[in-house]
Amino acid sequence: AVSARDALAKAVYGRTFTWLVQKINQSLAVKEEIYQSGKASTVIGLLDIYGFEVLQNNSFEQFCINYCNEKLQQLFIELTLRSEQEEYETEGIAWEPVTYFDNKIICDLIEEKHKGIISILDEECLRPGETCDISFLEKLEDSLGGHPHFVTHKLANGKIRRVMNREEFRLLHYAGEVNYNVTGFLDKNNDSLNRNLKEVMCQSDNQILSHCFRREEVFDQKRPEMAATQFKNSLMKLMEILMSKEPSYVRCIKPNDCKQPGRFDEILIRHQVKYLGLMENLRVRRAGFAYRRRFEAFLQRYKPLCPETWPNWHGPLADGVSTLVNHLGYKQEEYKLGRSKIFIRFPKTLFNTEDALEAKKPEIVLTLQTSWRGYRERAKYKRIRHAVIVIQSFWRGMKARRRAKRRREAANLIRKFIKGFIYRHNDYCSENEYFIDHVRRSFLMKLSKNLPKSVLDKNWPTPPPSLIEASEHLQRLHLCNMVTKYCRSIQPEWKKQMTQKVAASEMFMDQKDSYPMSVPRLFLDSRLEREHINLKVVQTLGNDKVQYGVTVVKYDRRGFKRRHRQLLLTNTFAVLVDRTKIKQKIDYSALRGISVSALSDGMIVLHMPNEDKKQKGDIVLHCTHVIELVTKLALMANKTNYVNISSGSIRFVIARGREGFIDFTRGSELSVVKGKRGHLLVTAPYINNT
Structure with missing residues (x-):
């Protein structure tokens, strides 16, 4: 039951696939009426074949694939090497034959009737009694034991036995040695289907299945073909098609066995070049002749080059060709005359002949050109003279009509203009x-x-x-x-400068005293040179590049002690740096706001979240470039709406639950000191912005 099920499944799949291929071929085929109408062009077919396969474990599938490659290699030999040499022998051209590897012996080993591997495999599948893969291997050893391209573990020497299993046989293909494991050969080849199952499928409601299983098969007493025989017959039909065509080849060379790009295994490539017949093909081409043409075609094309053969040669074709080549000065080593063809060895000889023909053509057609040009010019002069008379008559009448028409149009135009001027104050109408x-x-x-x-x-x-x-x-x-x-x-640098200036204007215009002084000054990309930033700090930042740096003074939140720091801005955060290390990191997302005074001082308060007990509190800074720093920081942190400009005191958080204050007053010069109430007292100088 299992075997019947598997056989039916394979039959349904195989026949429906064949049906699909036939339908596609029918749709692509050139219709007969197109051929009769003469509109069809030459058909080009493309055959893409699978390559030679040598796997770790080669089975029935690899055997069929490599058998196909053997047949195609044989076709290549017959159509190139053998046909090339046979043509020279047929024409009686003396030359040294080139020896080449003929793989017909391997093809016969596989496909020969009653003796080949496929015949033995079919016989083993059909014979009565107990059959198995090992019995098939033993039968191969008995029938093909002395063949030079067939080896098994039993027939091999000690060296080969070490690399072969007892269930394997080796074939010496044209492309190399391949070991095939016979396990599963009989099951894969045995493709018989019970007649009762065929009859059931013929009665199927599915039109495709009923079409694939024809009723004639039910009554056919002929033994069904095995899978290998079906493959061989299909391959034979392909060979017949290819032999009737004019094939061209594209040979693919496998560079290595590791499937790696840019790696070429010289031994593997040399092996493929040798066994693909490429070297023999090159030797045949180099030893042969570059050009060959039948006598009548050669004489018909080049007879104008010799006075004795022009315009017609009335003797034997061979004598005419001999007379022509002697007149052209061909040397003995440049050509050979066969029974029906001329063979020219060097392309240069043919090129010189073509050049001579091109140079002769103007002389041949000179007389025809002279007569034709005279007739053509006389006829052309008569046509032109008659046409000139007709055109002159027509043109004079047209000029007079156009002149009268222009005068009428000019008079109407003047009337329209005057009438429109009179009604110019009225609404738009036909008069104006x-x-x-x-x-x-x-x-x-x-x-x-x-x-x-x-x-x-x-x-x-x-x-x-x-x-x-x-x-x-x-x-x-x-x-x-x-x-x-x-x-x-605007250039990108200037656009960036204007963007920052516009942002500064929106935040500080008419709100901070020092803003008018910053307007004519350009904002710099950084107030710190690259060498002034410690290398360890740059390494700590990693991929976060410093976008802006400036020197600031940080005031402690409790005692307001001054500490000189560097404030570095990146795309995602800012850091306070003390010479060699980062003292504090400020995430833009955590920044709650930026506070500055309305006076001309440089005090800045960065408000940080105070929900966490470990949070140090807000950051109090002083910078001489306060407008530039706050603008860049607000743009990078996307906090332009969080900038607070206070006209009085600024409150900041010292720690969780504790607050501090910065009081601002005006004075003669800038000073930052701690007041009596514990506040930070900042005195800002007066600025005359007029």
């Missing part, structure tokens, strides 16, 4: 439409030549009453266009 359209067009043409060249140029031509609204729209559009062009022309 031409005049108003003319005025509008004149304004637009004048405007196109006098458009403002810059955003600051406010000159704009005065529009007519009918174009006031359109003029306003055009003025706005032109202004937007100039602004867009100006923005696109």
Whole structure:
């Protein structure tokens, strides 16, 4: 039951797949009516074959694949090497034959009737009694034991036995030695299907299945073919098709057995070149002749080069070709005359002959050209003379009609213009439409030549009453266009500078005394040179590059002791650095706000979250470039809306539950001291911003 099930499954799959292939081939086939109409072009077929397979464990599938490669190699030998030499022998051309490896002996070993491996395999599958893979191997040893390309563990010498199992046999293919394990050969080859199952499938409601299982098979008493025989017959049909065509080959060389790019195994490549017949093919081509053509074709093409063969040769073709090549000065080593063809050894000889033919063609056609040109020019002169007379008559009449038409149109145009001027103050109507359209067009043409060249140029031509609204729209559009062009022309560095300046303006304009002094000064990319930043700090930051650095003074939250630090800004956080190490890291996401005073001092308070008991509290800093620092920090942290400018005191968190204050006053010079109440007292100098 299991075998019947498997056989039915394989039959359904195989036949439906064959049905699908046939349907595709029918749809791709060139229809007969297209051939009869003469519209069909030459058909090109592409055959992509699987390569030679040598695996760790080679079974029935690899045996069939390598058998296919043997047949194709034999076809290659017959169509190239053998046919090349046979042509020379047929034409009676004396030359030294090139020996080559003929794998017909291997193909016969596999496919020969009653003696080949496939025949033995089929016989073992069909014979009565107990059969197994080992009995098949023993029968191969009995039948093929003396064959030079067949080896088994029993027939091999001691050296080969060490690398072969008792269930394997070895074939010496053209591309190398392959060991095949006979385990499963009989099961894979045995593809018989019970007639009762075929009859059931013929009665299937599925149209495809009923088509694949024909009813004639039920009554057919012929023994069904095995899988290997089916494969051999299919391969024979392919060989017949290829032999009837003119094939061209693309040989693929496997560079290595490791499937690695850029690696070439010289021994493996040399082995493939040797057994693919490439060296023999090259030797045949080099020993042979580059050009061959039948006598009649050669004489028909090149007979104008010899006076004795031009225009026609009336003797034997061989004598005509001999006369022609002697006139052309061919040397004995350059050509050979066969029974029906001429063989030219060197391409250079043929190229020189073609050059001579090209040089002769102008002389041959010179007489024809002279007569034809004279006839053509006389006929052309008569046609031109007649055409000139007709054109002159027609053109004179047309000029007179056009002149009268232009005068009528000019008179009507003047009437329209005058009538439109009279009704120019009325609404748009048929009486004044031409005049108003003319005025509008004149304004637009004048405007196109006098458009403002810059955003600051406010000159704009005065529009007519009918174009006031359109003029306003055009003025706005032109202004937007100039602004867009100006923005696109700004360099990335300057755009970045302006972005920062605009952000600083939104945060500090009319709110901080020192802002007007920062407006004419450019914001620098960094206030610290690269060598001023400690290398250990840069290594600690890793992939987070320093985007801005500045020297600041940090005030302790309790005693307000001054400590000189470096404030470094990256894309995701800021750090306070003390010479060689990072003292504090400030995550932008944790920053709750930035507070500065409205005076001209440089005090900055960075408000940090105080829910955690371990949190140190807010950070109090002093920087001489306070506008630049706060702007860059707010943009990087995306906290432009969290900048607080206080006109009085600034409250900051010392620790959880404790707060401190910074009081600001104006004075003659800047000072930062601790006040009597424990507050930090900051005196900011007066600034004259006028």
